[in-house]
Amino acid sequence: MSEYFSLSECDVIGFDLDHTLCRYNLKETSRLIYESFAQYLVEHKGYDKDLLHLTPSTWDFRGVLEGNLVKLAEDGTVLRATHGSKNLSTDDIIKHYGPKREWKHFNSLNTSYTRSAKYYFYDNYFDLPGALLCARVVDMLNKRGAEITSDVWKDIVAAIDHNYNTSAFRVCRNNPLITLILSGNYICFAMCVSYLQVVYFGDSMRSDMFPASSFGKWETVMIVEEMEGEGVPRANATPSNSPTSRVKGRWRKRDQGMKSPSALSNQWGSYFVDVQKNEGEETRRLTWCCQSIHTYSTMAIPSIEAIADLSLDFKFQRFSPDKPITTGYYPRPPDSLLKWEEN
DSSP: OOSEEOGGGOSEEEEOTBTTTBOOOHHHHHHHHHHHHHHHHHHHHOOOGGGGOOOSOOOOOOOEEESEEEEEBTTSBEEEEEETTEEOOHHHHHHHHTTTTBOTTHHHHHHHOOOOSSOEEOOSTTTHHHHHHHHHHHHHHHHHTOOOOHHHHHHHHHHHHHHTOOGGGHHHHHSOSOOOOOOOOHHHHHHHHTTOOEEEEESOIIIIIHHHHHTSOOEEEEEOGGGGGGTOOOOOOSOTTSHHHHHHHHHHHHOTTOOOTTSOBTTTBOSSEEEEEETTEEEEEEBHHHHHHHHHOSEEESOGGGGTTSOTTOOEEOOOTTSOTTTTBSSOOOHHHHHHHHO
């Protein structure tokens, strides 16, 4: 495989829409999603109204929920964990996950990236407010001394289903604008598409990168906004006098102290490298999310805007097990990976 990747070599360029081709104000959308989730639980499930009051909580981590929210190393070791929003100590983590801190469902998640009845993988910014909501519900029940049962998760799922109800699209389905020709003849299908070189841009490992790379054998470019939280310059394509900027101006008055979900987390640390301090010494571990990016992505960028002004024949360095771990990020690697390489 070539050391470099170029869009000019591709016959088809595909884009995911949300958080890829269409980029949102993460502070605003995250707050709106959280509030709609919480409002459903309060109005339809009888939860405490305190859920509606959002404070500058740290909700900026994509992780795995299995009773606790966990952050995993590349080999499935539990690096950090919380019960609700409360950090678990090293002793607590060992109590839950054993002396080796092994997460028992890792092999299942690492080979399929699917969700399960036993855990929930939060891997995109539409999901992320749900992780904060789960944590706050657990905090609320613990404060009351109430038992945390499976009904709590059922209520969370009901809120998600209510929030993302697609019934509004029935009109589109009843009045289609595009006609597709589907064939069950695999040979005809292969003759038509087997020669095409495809690249796909997306922000979700579960929905975009893993299936496109594993099953489609496509080139994949992952949008990783967390890069901007670690020193990578933000490419802003929005004029300063645009309506979007004015909305952001109003929002700043309302979200005092709120961080962007892509910002570096004080509670969870870096999305790419976890740093543990023990008796004055620092130990750095690659996260499972970072390892997944290197495994199933051709390259990673913070946004489409970051490459919008480049020519189609621009040559990007691709991820490779034979190259330094910082290779494959454009325009540059995040700070935590640069420090990893230094050590």
